[in-house]
Each structure stands twice: as structure tokens, then as C-alpha cells.
Amino acid sequence: MQESILKIIFPGKLVFGNGCISQLADELLAINARKIFIVTIEPLTHVVEELKSRVGSSVQIQANYSIKQEPSFADFGSLMRTAEQLDPDTVIGLGGGSVLDVAKLVAAQLGNDQQLNDYVGIGLLRGRSRRLICAPATAGTGSEVSPNAILVDQDNQKKGIISPYLVPDSVYVDPLLTVSVPASITAATGIDALTHCLEAYTNKFAQPLIDVYAFEGMRLIAANIVTAVNNGKDTEARKHVAMGSLLGGFCLGPVNTAGVHALSYPLGSMFHLPHGLSNALLLPYVMEYNIPAAAKRYADVAVAIGCERQQEDEATALAGVTRIRELIRACGLPATLKEVNIPEDAIAVMAADAMKIQRLLKNNPRLIEEKDAITIYKSAFQ
Numbered sequence: 001m002q003e004s005i006l007k008i009i010f011p012g013k014l015v016f017g018n019g020c021i022s023q024l025a026d027e028l029l030a031i032n033a034r035k036i037f038i039v040t041i042e043p044l045t046h047v048v049e050e051l052k053s054r055v056g057s058s059v060q061i062q063a064n065y066s067i068k069q070e071p072s073f074a075d076f077g078s079l080m081r082t083a084e085q086l087d088p089d090t091v092i093g094l095g096g097g098s099v100l101d102v103a104k105l106v107a108a109q110l111g112n113d114q115q116l117n118d119y120v121g122i123g124l125l126r127g128r129s130r131r132l133i134c135a136p137a138t139a140g141t142g143s144e145v146s147p148n149a150i151l152v153d154q155d156n157q158k159k160g161i162i163s164p165y166l167v168p169d170s171v172y173v174d175p176l177l178t179v180s181v182p183a184s185i186t187a188a189t190g191i192d193a194l195t196h197c198l199e200a201y202t203n204k205f206a207q208p209l210i211d212v213y214a215f216e217g218m219r220l221i222a223a224n225i226v227t228a229v230n231n232g233k234d235t236e237a238r239k240h241v242a243m244g245s246l247l248g249g250f251c252l253g254p255v256n257t258a259g260v261h262a263l264s265y266p267l268g269s270m271f272h273l274p275h276g277l278s279n280a281l282l283l284p285y286v287m288e289y290n291i292p293a294a295a296k297r298y299a300d301v302a303v304a305i306g307c308e309r310q311q312e313d314e315a316t317a318l319a320g321v322t323r324i325r326e327l328i329r330a331c332g333l334p335a336t337l338k339e340v341n342i343p344e345d346a347i348a349v350m351a352a353d354a355m356k357i358q359r360l361l362k363n364n365p366r367l368i369e370e371k372d373a374i375t376i377y378k379s380a381f382q
Contacts, residue, residue, distance in 0.1 A: 006207045008254045009164040011134075011145055011171045016246065018235055021047060021135055021174040025054030028090065031131065037088040038063040039079070039103040041095040043180060044137060048094070062086050067099050070268065070275065072152045073159075076102055076116065080109055090131040093168075096189070097141025097275070100134050101149035104166045107132040116161075120151075122359070125163035135172040138181055139228075139242040140189025140276055142196055142249020144171045148256075156269040160359065167253070175235065175242040183229045187331035188276030190225040190241050194218060194305075194327075195279045196248030199257040201304075202290065202297045203363045210255045215304050217247035222305035222323070226330045259364035260286045262357035263373055266350040271342055280333045281340065284324045285380040291317045293366035337381045347377040 015023060028036065033055075038048055040063055048063045055061070066079055083091070083106050091110070093103025109116060111129040119125040134144040143149070145168070149161045178186070197217035200210055221244035227237035263286065264278035273281075291298050295313040302320025303309050305327070310316045325335065334340050351373035355361070361368055368376070 006209060006254055008209070008250065009147060009167045010250075011168045013170040014145070014173070015171065016173045016243065018176050018239060019174060021172050021177060024133070024135065024172055025051055027133075027170060028055050028059065031090075033059060033090040033131070035059075035086055035088040036061045036090045036092060037083050037086050037106065038092045038094055039067060039099050039106060040093075041065060041067070041099060041137070044094055044177070047177070060086070062088075067095070067102050069098065070150070070152055071098050071102050073116065073154065076105060076151055080106060083110060088130065090133065093132075093134040093144075094137065096136070096138040097143045100136060100141070100143040101151070103134060104132060104143070104149050104168070105151075105161065108163070108165055119163065120159050120161055122160075122162045125161065125165050128165040132168040133170045133172070134168040135174065135177065136242075136245070137177040138185065138189045139175070139178050139238070139245040140192045142193060142245050142247075142252055144168065144173065145246060145249040146252035148252055152269065157356065158265050158269060162253075164253075173242055173246055175239040178238050178242060179232055179235065181232065183232060183332065185274075185276075186232060186241075187225070187229045187333050188274055188280060190221055190228065190245070190276075191280040191283065191328065191331065191333065192276035193241070193245035193248040194221040194225070195260050195283055196251055196257060197221070197244065198283070198287075198301055199260055199363070200248070200251035200255040201301060202294050202365055203255050203258055204365050205255055205363055206297070207255055210251050213247040213250045215300070217244040217251070218301060218304040220244035220247070222327060225327060229331045256363055257360055259290065259361060259366075259368050262360040262364070262368070263350075263354045263376060265357055266353040267337075267342070270346065270350065270353070271340070273340060277333065277340070280328050281335070281337060282376070282380055284321050284328070285376050287321045287324065288318075288379070289368075289372070289376055290364065290366045291321075297365065337377065342381070344381055347374055347381065350377055
């Protein structure tokens with residue numbers, strides 16, 4: 001692992017627990033919010049209506065339900081015009097990772113003399129003048145506590161906006177909001193969260209403090225994800241997966257992800273697969289590729305997800321790959337690219353596309369060049 005300077009930006013306030021979303025109204029009244037713009041999804045309309053009732057008619061609340069998939073720059077521009085008409089003092093993201101990402105960018109863009117294209121990349125956003133509150137309704141992206149937001153550009157490429165100003169002022173993680181999430185989405189987002197933790201722990205730039213979050217996040221998710229998928233009303237399992245996802249979010253700023261995420265991007269941009277599913281499809285194959293370069297770290301991963309430590313690190317690490325495959329299967333997710341109808345002749349194009357994601361590839365414990373990406377995709381295709 002390489003030495004690097006640790007910098008972690010925590011949200012100003014974090015509230016976690018079943019039913020905690022009910023406390024949001026009290027905060028809005030305490031901070032004297034007057035105009036609130038909520039980016040959310042239609043299944044959570046009842047939460048918005050309850051919030052309106054609790055804060056009273058003196059507070060103007062406008063909800064926007066336009067984000068229904070991974071957001072593009074065009075989606076953001078359209079939504080931004082609506083937000084500017086209200087000119088809110090407070091922006092709330094209430095939903096999955098895409099909703100939270102957009103809410104974070106709306107809060108950053110309001111009253112900002114920079115344009116969005118000025119701060120695409122790392123550390124280019126100069127500030128944020130509006131209050132930002134996030135409440136996740138899926139246990140997956142960790143966006144509620146990360147400095148990251150992702151948009152899709154006109155060429156179908158995912159672009160990252162990374163800035164400490166995108167970390168919210170307040171975060172409410174209420175696992176009960178995830179109870180109605182369908183099993184397939186619970187599975188994909190849960191494996192995504194597990195991947196955040198796993199890639200942070202095995203990262204070339206891993207940090208001891210982040211290792212603590214990453215290890216516990218892997219442990220919680222691996223022990224509870226199958227129950228959460230098979231019985232969505234199991235609030236205890238939902239709570240543990242939500243905590244694991246939150247811990248994964250803390251990993252994203254100071255350490256971030258690596259090869260799995262980089263290679264998953266073309267699956268989303270070219271074939272419109274959901275982000276979490278793309279990661280699940282590639283995770284065991286990238287793990288196998290990386291083990292020769294980080295056997296001890298991957299052995300620790302195996303222990304975190306429930307394997308017995310064996311005499312040799314490599315044997316333990318390989319048991320971890322088997323365990324990941326078992327989890328993916330038990331969650332009902334496909335295991336190969338062929339199963340999701342990705343044509344084998346697309347592999348070379350995907351590999352070339354993945355090479356553009358150097359901001360993540362540079363974190364991978366083993367060098368991934370284009371020829372290596374082709375090898376990994378071919379393994380994942382079988």
C-alpha cells in the first residue's frame with residue numbers, strides 16, 4: 001500500500017436509526033428554513049406530505065420527481081431550471097443514489113457563479129451557499145456521506161464531480177425507508193455497497209482509519225444482505241445493510257473505489273445496466289485478477305465476509321471469491337455478462353472505454369491495462 005495523506009470530510013450532523021426521518025421536520029423548523037426544494041421519487045410522496053404537514057404552511061416546499069434513472073447532464077439542467085425558480089435556502093435529497101447526487105449538485109449550483117462544466121472533476125467546486133440535507137432510500141451508494149456525484153454526459157460517459165462541498169450538512173439514514181425497495185434493487189445496491197468497502201480495503205491507497213469502516217461494512221453487508229433480499233420486511237437486516245452502506249460511503253472520499261467500478265462503467269454507459277448490477281457482475285472476476293498483488297488484503301476480505309482464515313493468504317483470499325459468488329447467487333443476481341445479453345464482440349470496445357476511468361484504475365492494487373481488461377471481461381462472459 002502506498003503512503004498518502006488522509007482527508008475525510010464528515011457531514012455536519014448524522015442521524016441513524018429506524019424511524020429517524022420523523023426528526024427531519026424538527027431540524028427544518030429549528031434552522032428556520034423557508035423555501036425547501038426536495039429531489040425525490042414518487043414512492044416517497046407520503047414522506048414528503050408528512051414533512052409538509054409537520055413544518056406547516058409558512059414553509060414553502062416543492063418536490064421534484066423527475067429523476068428516474070442514472071441522471072444525465074441534460075436531466076440536471078432541466079431540473080436546475082425548476083429549482084432556480086424557487087430559489088430555495090435548503091435542498092433535500094430523498095431517494096436512491098442518483099437522486100442524492102442530483103440534490104447535492106443542485107445545492108452546489110444555486111447562487112454559484114461557476115457553471116457545472118467548470119467543476120466536473122476533482123476539487124474544482126469553489127463552494128456551496130445553500131443548506132444540503134440527504135436521506136437515502138436505498139442501502140447502496142453511500143452518496144449521503146460521500147463527496148462524489150456522478151452524471152452521464154452526451155457521449156454516454158459517466159463523469160464524476162468530487163468535492164468536499166458535496167458532503168451534506170445533515171444526513172438522515174432511516175433503514176425503514178428501504179423496506180419497500182424491491183428484492184432485485186436491494187440485491188444490486190447491497191452488492192454495490194459491499195464493493196465500495198471491499199475496493200477501499202484492498203485499494204493501493206488504503207488507510208488504517210478507513211480500513212475500520214471498510215472491514216465492518218463488509219461484515220455487516222455479507223451477514224445480512226441475503227436476509228434483506230429474501231425478506232424485505234426484516235427491519236434488523238435492513239438496518240445492518242444500511243449501516244454497511246453508510247460505512248462504504250465514508251470510504252469513498254478519502255480512498256474511493258478501483259478496478260471493479262472502472263470496468264463496470266462501460267456496462268452502464270453502453271448497455272444501460274444498473275450500476276449495482278454492473279459491479280456485481282464483475283466483482284468476483286476482478287478479485288481473482290487482483291489477488292496475486294494483494295493476497296493478504298483479500299484474505300482479510302474473506303474473513304470479513306464470513307470465511308475461515310486458512311494457512312495461506314492466497315487460499316483464504318480464493319475462499320473469499322467463492323463466498324462472494326455464493327452471495328451473488330443467493331441474492332438472485334446474474335453471474336456472467338452472457339446472462340444479461342452483453343455480446344462477446346463488445347468486449348474490446350468496453351475495455352478501451354474502461355481505460356478512460358484512470359481516476360479509479362490508478363487505485364487498483366494490480367495494474368489493469370487494456371489487454372487485462374479484455375481478459376477480465378472474457379472471464380466474466382463465460
